[in-house]
Amino acid sequence: xxxxxxxxxxxxxxxxxxxxxxxxxxxxxxxxxxxxxxxxxxxxxxxxxxxxxxxxxxxxxxxxx
Numbered sequence: 001x002x003x004x005x006x007x008x009x010x011x012x013x014x015x016x017x018x019x020x021x022x023x024x025x026x027x028x029x030x031x032x033x034x035x036x037x038x039x040x041x042x043x044x045x046x047x048x049x050x051x052x053x054x055x056x057x058x059x060x061x062x063x064x065x
């Protein structure tokens with residue numbers, strides 16, 4: 001995803017500001033398998049899925065599927 005998670009997290013714990021960004025298309029590609037599994041659970045079990053993606057891209061309106 002373009003950054004070293006342990007190193008970045010450790011720096012942030014010690015107060016060093018690190019900008020962590022991911023392109024939305026990369027985020028969707030990286031999490032595709034998880035979304036497919038969630039949609040299957042919704043289809044077969046009736047679970048509700050809360051999409052928090054809008055909170056990460058700057059628009060605070062989550063959607064429940």
